[in-house]
Amino acid sequence: MASIWEYANPVKFMRLTNRVLPWVSGLAAVALAVGLIWGFFFTPDDFRQGSTVKIIYIHVPAALMAINAWFMMLATSLVWLIRRHHVSALAAKAAAPVGAVMTLIALITGAIWGQPMWGTWWAWDPRLTSFLILFLFYLGYIALWEAIENSDTAADLTAVLCLVGSVFAILSRYAVNFWNQGLHQGASLSLDKKENVADVFYIPLLFCIAGFVLFFISLVLLRTRTEIRLRRAKALMARERLA
Amino acid sequence: MIALLLRDLKLAMRAGGGFGLGLAFFLIVTVLVPFGVGPESALLSRIAPGILWMGALLACLLSLDRIFALDWEDGSLDLLATSPLPLEAVATSKAVAHWLTTGLPLTLVSPVLGLLLNLPTSGYLWLVVSLGLGTPALSVIGTFGAALTVGLKRGGLLLSLLVLPLYVPTLIFGAEVARRGVEGLTLSAPLLLLAGISLAAVAVLPFVSALVLRVNLR
Numbered sequence: 001m002a003s004i005w006e007y008a009n010p011v012k013f014m015r016l017t018n019r020v021l022p023w024v025s026g027l028a029a030v031a032l033a034v035g036l037i038w039g040f041f042f043t044p045d046d047f048r049q050g051s052t053v054k055i056i057y058i059h060v061p062a063a064l065m066a067i068n069a070w071f072m073m074l075a076t077s078l079v080w081l082i083r084r085h086h087v088s089a090l091a092a093k094a095a096a097p098v099g100a101v102m103t104l105i106a107l108i109t110g111a112i113w114g115q116p117m118w119g120t121w122w123a124w125d126p127r128l129t130s131f132l133i134l135f136l137f138y139l140g141y142i143a144l145w146e147a148i149e150n151s152d153t154a155a156d157l158t159a160v161l162c163l164v165g166s167v168f169a170i171l172s173r174y175a176v177n178f179w180n181q182g183l184h185q186g187a188s189l190s191l192d193k194k195e196n197v198a199d200v201f202y203i204p205l206l207f208c209i210a211g212f213v214l215f216f217i218s219l220v221l222l223r224t225r226t227e228i229r230l231r232r233a234k235a236l237m238a239r240e241r242l243a
Numbered sequence: 244m245i246a247l248l249l250r251d252l253k254l255a256m257r258a259g260g261g262f263g264l265g266l267a268f269f270l271i272v273t274v275l276v277p278f279g280v281g282p283e284s285a286l287l288s289r290i291a292p293g294i295l296w297m298g299a300l301l302a303c304l305l306s307l308d309r310i311f312a313l314d315w316e317d318g319s320l321d322l323l324a325t326s327p328l329p330l331e332a333v334a335t336s337k338a339v340a341h342w343l344t345t346g347l348p349l350t351l352v353s354p355v356l357g358l359l360l361n362l363p364t365s366g367y368l369w370l371v372v373s374l375g376l377g378t379p380a381l382s383v384i385g386t387f388g389a390a391l392t393v394g395l396k397r398g399g400l401l402l403s404l405l406v407l408p409l410y411v412p413t414l415i416f417g418a419e420v421a422r423r424g425v426e427g428l429t430l431s432a433p434l435l436l437l438a439g440i441s442l443a444a445v446a447v448l449p450f451v452s453a454l455v456l457r458v459n460l461r
Contacts, residue, residue, distance in 0.1 A: 133408050140405040147395050156458040157391055161405065164387065164451060168409045171440065175412040178419070178433065 008085035010228050017221045024221065028214030035207030043201055055113045057205060061212035063106035066134060069099030069216065073141075074166050077159035087224065089155035090231070092162065093145050094223030098216060100138035107131055126177040133172045137165045151231065244332045247323070251340035254313070265302040265345040266352060272298035273356040284361040291360035292370060292421030298356070299349045299374055300414055303381045304406065306345050308399045310337050310389040311456075320393070324460050334452035338379075338386040338445075346378030362425065369424020373437060377417035380441040383448045384409045390452040394459045413440055 007013050039057040073092040080089040110128065111121045122128065144161055148154035276294050277287060314320040323333050353374055354367050362370065388406035392398030416437040423430040 133411055136404070136408040140401075140408065143401050143404055144391065147392070147398075147401055153394075153458055153461065157455060160451060160455055160458075161391060164409070164448075168412060171412040172408070172415075175415040175436075178415070178436070 005083070005085070008083070008087050010087055013087050014225060014228060017225055021218060021221050021225075024214055025218035028211055028218050030211075031207050031214060032211030035204045035209075035211050039201070039204035039208060043204060052113060052116050053201070055109050056201065057208045059106060059109040059113060060205060061209045062102045062109065063131070064209060065212050065216050066099055066103040066106050066131070068213075069095050069102060070134065070137070070162075070166070070169070072220075073099065073162050077162040080155055081159050081163075086155075086231075087228065089159065090227040091220060091224045092159070093155075094227055095216075095220045096138060096142050096145065098219050098223070100135065100142060102212075102216070103131060103135045103138060107135065124176075126173070129176040130169070130173045133176075134169060137169060141165065244328060244336050247328065247333065248336045248340055251337065252343060255309075255340065255344040265306050266348055268305050269298045269302040269349055269352065270356065272301060273359055276360070288361040288363055288425075291357060291362040292366060292425055293418045294360060295353055295356060295362075295370060296374070296377075296414060296418040296421060299346075299353065299378065300381060300410055302349055303345050303378065303385060304403055304410075306341065307385040307389050307406065308392070308402050310341055310386055311393040312389075312398070315393050320456075321460060324456070330453035330456055331449050334386055334390065334449040334456065337389075338383045338449065338452075341386065342379050342382035346374075346382050350374040350378055365427055366421065366425035369430065370421045373417045373420035373424070373434075376420075376434070376437050376441055377413050380413045380437075380444045381410060383444045383452075384413070387448045387452045387455065390455040390459065393456065413437070416440065 007016060036057055040054055043054070045053065073095050076088045076092040076095070079085060080092065107128075110131075114123070115121050141158055141161060144158050145154055148157060273294065276290075280286060280290070311320060314323065324330055350371055353370055354362075357367060357370055385406055388402050388409070389398075391405060392402045395401065416433045419433040420430050420437055423433065
């Protein structure tokens with residue numbers, strides 16, 4: 001019986017991703033192109049915010065992926081700690097820089113958006129602050145991976161760091177909430193219709209989010225494949241040295 | 244465990260690191276602030292709780308990489324790991340030793356530095372209470388960070404990067420307690436949350452530190 005754990009086998013993983021990757025990245029490109037072009041050129045300017053509202057098509061999906069990337073790393077770290085599948089640990093390693101860049105994009109686009117809207121590049125607002133902390137977490141996580149030579153040790157330690165970090169990330173989220181009142185608006189996407197942004201912006205935004213999700217998946221798959229190949233190359237070199 | 248604790252305390256006192264360095268650093272930070280922001284006493288008394296908390300946190304951070312590094316270098320950490328004492332107890336006693344040599348003296352000396360920063364009299368009690376409640380969490384979290392980076396050659400900088408985001412909630416609630424204490428506002432909510440963080444960290448993190456140490460000693 002086939003189970004999902006079979007793809008923990010690097011050979012099978014490589015074979016599957018080899019077939020899937022062009023499709024995922026192609027779909028990502030299409031969704032991003034549709035969403036961005038539609039969003040930038042074929043939606044009206046917002047009556048209060050003018051054309052700056054269009055940064056939403058990058059800001060919101062990037063922020064979404066910044067958090068989801070951490071969740072993905074948390075899940076793969078747990079899989080590594082419990083079942084010790086190497087592909088899982090490598091996927092977490094591969095996702096971290098992508099997540100960090102997504103966080104940075106969200107922070108920068110937020111600053112660019114916030115400047116004309118709020119009159120400031122940065123405010124110590126709960127959402128902004130917790131994103132900055134998330135970015136620091138990503139940096140620490142990546143630095144720890146880079147600092148340790150033995151890859152199994154590195155995988156173990158970073159997985160534990162990811163777990164502990166998640167707890168503290170959630171804590172920080174509520175702590176900064178407590179600490180200061182917000183400038184950032186509430187959620188602009190939810191199942192509750194009233195909270196949603198207006199329909200004209202909503203559909204291209206959905207395309208952009210789908211595009212970012214697919215883009216993230218394809219990047220992570222690509223980077224995981226690179227990590228697996230790197231590890232194989234290292235194993236080959238070690239064997240050569242012994243021979 | 245008590246023997247280990249006493250040994251660490253003795254080493255910290257004799258090697259001149261623990262007590263002196265952290266306290267001196269705390270003093271330096273506090274003294275430098277008025278030069279940086281100006282000697283206006285109204286401003287100073289407003290930012291005093293936050294500055295004192297920042298100084299205490301940085302002083303704690305400074306001494307973190309000593310927690311395991313020396314024992315790692317001379318091999319006594321391996322001996323500790325193979326001794327009948329469980330590694331969890333080792334991590335706990337290391338954290339306690341760190342707190343006794345940095346957290347506790349910082350807490351005790353903070354009123355004097357509060358005086359330098361023109362802290363209002365209503366704030367002293369709550370400053371000491373918040374530091375007393377919060378510094379154990381700083382020590383335990385720091386022990387976890389030190390355990391993560393124990394085998395690394397230049398772990399110090401990485402250690403700060405790893406530990407700083409973990410310190411954020413403690414810092415926020417601790418400084419909030421001190422600030423509200425100064426202004427005479429109700430402070431039960433941040434006080435309880437600060438105590439909660441400390442207790443949870445003390446209860447859980449020694450086990451995580453021991454796990455991480457085992458990985459590093461493998």
